[in-house]
Amino acid sequence: YDTKTPTYQTSDPTSFAFTSARERWPAIITGAIDDVHRTVSSISSSDADKEKLAEGKAIVSALASLKYELQHNRALTPLPDDSFPDIAGYNAELQARGTPKWHDVEWLYAECYLYRRIATLFSMARDPYWKAYDIFQRQKMSTFKSSRPAVLELASRYREIIEQIRGSKNHAVVDASDPAAVEEAEKVLFTEMAEICLWGNATDLSLLTSLTYEDIQKLQGSNARKESEKNILVNDLGKAFEVLNRAHKEGKESRRVDIVLDNAGFELFVDLVLAGYLLATGLATEVVLHPKSIPWFVSDVVPRDLQALLEAMQDPKAFYESASDEHDGKSNGQAPAPLSDDEAANVKFLFDDWSALHAEGQLILRPNRFWTHAGSFWRLPKTEPDLLEDLKESELVIFKGDLNYRKLTGDATWPASTPFVEAIGPLGPSSGIRVLALRTCKADVVVGLPEGKDEEIRATSGGGGDSGARKWAWSGKWAVVQFSDGKS
Ligand code: F6P
Numbered sequence: 001y002d003t004k005t006p007t008y009q010t011s012d013p014t015s016f017a018f019t020s021a022r023e024r025w026p027a028i029i030t031g032a033i034d035d036v037h038r039t040v041s042s043i044s045s046s047d048a049d050k051e052k053l054a055e056g057k058a059i060v061s062a063l064a065s066l067k068y069e070l071q072h073n074r075a076l077t078p079l080p081d082d083s084f085p086d087i088a089g090y091n092a093e094l095q096a097r098g099t100p101k102w103h104d105v106e107w108l109y110a111e112c113y114l115y116r117r118i119a120t121l122f123s124m125a126r127d128p129y130w131k132a133y134d135i136f137q138r139q140k141m142s143t144f145k146s147s148r149p150a151v152l153e154l155a156s157r158y159r160e161i162i163e164q165i166r167g168s169k170n171h172a173v174v175d176a177s178d179p180a181a182v183e184e185a186e187k188v189l190f191t192e193m194a195e196i197c198l199w200g201n202a203t204d205l206s207l208l209t210s211l212t213y214e215d216i217q218k219l220q221g222s223n224a225r226k227e228s229e230k231n232i233l234v235n236d237l238g239k240a241f242e243v244l245n246r247a248h249k250e251g252k253e254s255r256r257v258d259i260v261l262d263n264a265g266f267e268l269f270v271d272l273v274l275a276g277y278l279l280a281t282g283l284a285t286e287v288v289l290h291p292k293s294i295p296w297f298v299s300d301v302v303p304r305d306l307q308a309l310l311e312a313m314q315d316p317k318a319f320y321e322s323a324s325d326e327h328d329g330k331s332n333g334q335a336p337a338p339l340s341d342d343e344a345a346n347v348k349f350l351f352d353d354w355s356a357l358h359a360e361g362q363l364i365l366r367p368n369r370f371w372t373h374a375g376s377f378w379r380l381p382k383t384e385p386d387l388l389e390d391l392k393e394s395e396l397v398i399f400k401g402d403l404n405y406r407k408l409t410g411d412a413t414w415p416a417s418t419p420f421v422e423a424i425g426p427l428g429p430s431s432g433i434r435v436l437a438l439r440t441c442k443a444d445v446v447v448g449l450p451e452g453k454d455e456e457i458r459a460t461s462g463g464g465g466d467s468g469a470r471k472w473a474w475s476g477k478w479a480v481v482q483f484s485d486g487k488s
């Protein structure tokens, strides 16, 4: 049930997999070692903490061994059984692959294995403190804190939009008695928010911080959005809006949208902005969020990240005005500027809104271990039929980010002009699932481009030229928004 098209391998010097395995992964493990080491240093050596301290030190040394194995191109070793059922699948696959070495292995499998292996170091710890530990949590929260300008900007706009929709303000931009005008405004805002959600995935947040506050009409002409739209190579948002709008107009009772989440912090924040908007307009009656069950690809959302985000927003002054973490490299020794009362009230408005949606069961978090399996989503129907059935209940399943896109397409070496619906295999035609991928390109695989487009971008500066590498697709500068309706 995997694609027959060959997948990207860490042995291929023209693939981003090559540099990932040799440079990025060791750097990520180094970051993890620093994090645990720092935590270990803060644990007292009292008798009560003895075991905790010893386990922390053992985790540091296990991480160091993993880094050694990786850098010295050793074979991937079977994962220890931490009593979660996915371990057997990881190990069976490892064996079937003939116990590969780090520098000559399938990219997707090896990268998932890396995070799953790190997770075993914690899941097998005896001390509950380490069992629940997330090596990436500090980083996730400090990155969210540093996106303060964009968060405040969006909070203010979100509040105004939601208040207008609810009619609690008198100066509605469109005439509510004119359905066509309402529909058009909803479409514009849907597109705007989905695009913010898309770019929220790029590491470069400059687009968002440069957005200024404007009313709905001005938003439509927003230069920032228009500028960034040039970098969206395929944009199927119109099709996705049609689907949601139709269900709304037909008065379908339950209109569910699913979001297969990617990163925590700012990206999760903008995902919630979109979710809140869909619920406020009635474009959805329920939004189901799918997080990861273990710390994953550094910044992916685990359930605790949602909790942490909401806690920060509950008391925005306390969060933003507290001194920055002196170890995160971002502190300049100065106290952060205080939040104005309006700014704090806007963030608090979002907190209240989202907490209420959550409490009322309109905003739901639904973890499933499938999302942290090693395989691609081509395996969904066979390995997790219940999840497949559940997703069929949804009007639209939005897959966020680069890794989810790699998994949708099997991370295979498709020609760039391969139709998206073909590259997603069993989740394509006849799957009964409507897929929308919001993806900024940070890896090799790209499909669904017009004939010649890949070659055209390769020929631009930094695009890869005739090196054989699709370098343009590695940086997050370009994006694709692709839709599949799941019918025959
Ligand atoms: O391609 C580089 C990379 O780090 C991959 O390891 C991973 O697929 C992706 O980027 C992570 O990005 P995202 O958070 O968008 O999935």
Ligand code: MG
Residues within 6 Å of the ligand: 262, 263, 297, 299, 300, 401, 403
């Ligand atoms: Mg991610």
